[in-house]
Amino acid sequence: MDIISKIKTTNGSIKTPALLPVCALTYGVWDVFIEEKVIPPWKLSESTLFSLEYVRNTKYEENIREGIHKLFSEKKPIFVDSGGFQSMKKGIERDPIEVLRFQEKLKADIAATFDYPVPLNVEISEYTKMLEKSINCANLSLENKMRKEMLLYACVHGFSEKEIDWYFSKLNKHFDGYAIGSLVPRKNDYKTLIEIIYRAKIHAHELEKPLHIFGVTGFPMLYALSYMGVETMDSWTYLVASIFKEYIHPETLKRVKMRMTGKIPECDCFICKKFKMEDFLGATSVPQAHLAIHNLNIFMREMKLIQEHIRENSFEELVEQKSKHNKRIKIVYEYAKEFMRNNPKN
Numbered sequence: 308m309d310i311i312s313k314i315k316t317t318n319g320s321i322k323t324p325a326l327l328p329v330c331a332l333t334y335g336v337w338d339v340f341i342e343e344k345v346i347p348p349w350k351l352s353e354s355t356l357f358s359l360e361y362v363r364n365t366k367y368e369e370n371i372r373e374g375i376h377k378l379f380s381e382k383k384p385i386f387v388d389s390g391g392f393q394s395m396k397k398g399i400e401r402d403p404i405e406v407l408r409f410q411e412k413l414k415a416d417i418a419a420t421f422d423y424p425v426p427l428n429v430e431i432s433e434y435t436k437m438l439e440k441s442i443n444c445a446n447l448s449l450e451n452k453m454r455k456e457m458l459l460y461a462c463v464h465g466f467s468e469k470e471i472d473w474y475f476s477k478l479n480k481h482f483d484g485y486a487i488g489s490l491v492p493r494k495n496d497y498k499t500l501i502e503i504i505y506r507a508k509i510h511a512h513e514l515e516k517p518l519h520i521f522g523v524t525g526f527p528m529l530y531a532l533s534y535m536g537v538e539t540m541d542s543w544t545y546l547v548a549s550i551f552k553e554y555i556h557p558e559t560l561k562r563v564k565m566r567m568t569g570k571i572p573e574c575d576c577f578i579c580k581k582f583k584m585e586d587f588l589g590a591t592s593v594p595q596a597h598l599a600i601h602n603l604n605i606f607m608r609e610m611k612l613i614q615e616h617i618r619e620n621s622f623e624e625l626v627e628q629k630s631k632h633n634k635r636i637k638i639v640y641e642y643a644k645e646f647m648r649n650n651p652k653n
């Protein structure tokens with residue numbers, strides 16, 4: 308489906324489809340990146356996503372008083388989520404307006420409205436209540452937004468096409484974009500994900516607004532979502548894998564435990580060319596940062612390939628080529644293709 312090719316912000320444009328690495332300011336590895344002891348994720352992508360709950364109460368509080376961009380040596384678009392997912396996990400109830408003011412204080416280029424992500428196995432009455440609360444927070448945030456330059460995306464939830472239709476019908480029509488949440492606990496059910504995301508894409512498309520997908524982007528989804536015309540998606544697999552000392556295999560795109568193979572990846576990225584095994588292992592934050600950046604290099608390489616092949620109309624050939632080493636990429640893509648064929652947008 309058609310894609311909005313560029314998302315314009317005050318700190319530059321995001322060319323789509325784009326993968327936004329998830330970043331935080333909370334612990335060791337982020338100090339390494341902020342001090343640029345290792346090239347940081349935000350230098351490798353057009354835009355990054357910061358999770359609000361991982362920006363609050365950190366030692367950088369003072370530095371970000373005049374905006375989060377102050378921390379970085381170059382200015383690029385920054386998307387700040389509402390922290391709804393982490394608040395839910397911590398059991399904290401936030402005031403949606405306080406969240407909005409904090410995002411404005413950070414001078415986020417794009418912000419998502421506060422929401423109530425739905426875990427698995429919630430009672431239906433409770434489930435409906437959570438969706439209504441997320442809708443109310445979204446509409447309230449839009450009415451109270453003060454900072455003009457900040458794009459505000461409404462968080463969207465729902466687990467069927469009907470629920471997505473209902474959700475959009477209750478939302479104010481003047482958001483700058485939409486972002487789907489609650490997908491993380493369901494991330495292995497790619498069929499449901501594709502159905503829900505495609506439905507949301509149709510609504511966003513009708514309103515001529517971009518769509519962002521939170522938290523489910525492994526390689527098969529990176530391919531399928533790009534094919535479906537989703538504008539932006541985020542991932543923190545690159546970092547999570549590094550915590551477990553896993554590297555993303557450059558060919559199979561699967562996570563490999565370094566201690567199992569006793570080798571570093573056979574890879575021509577700038578990190579692997581420069582460092583040896585011991586620079587990736589070890590308990591400090593620098594080796595972890597090396598591993599995370601190798602992993603991110605693979606994600607960004609794939610994203611670039613996808614962009615090129617979409618542009619040259621040879622996406623299917625790329626999928627064929629990738630599926631030789633990773634069958635799931637083709638399986639998920641074929642499902643998306645078939646689903647879209649059987650469910651034309653009107």
Ligand SMILES: [Zn+2]
Nearest residue numbers: 574576579601
């Ligand atoms: Zn590498």
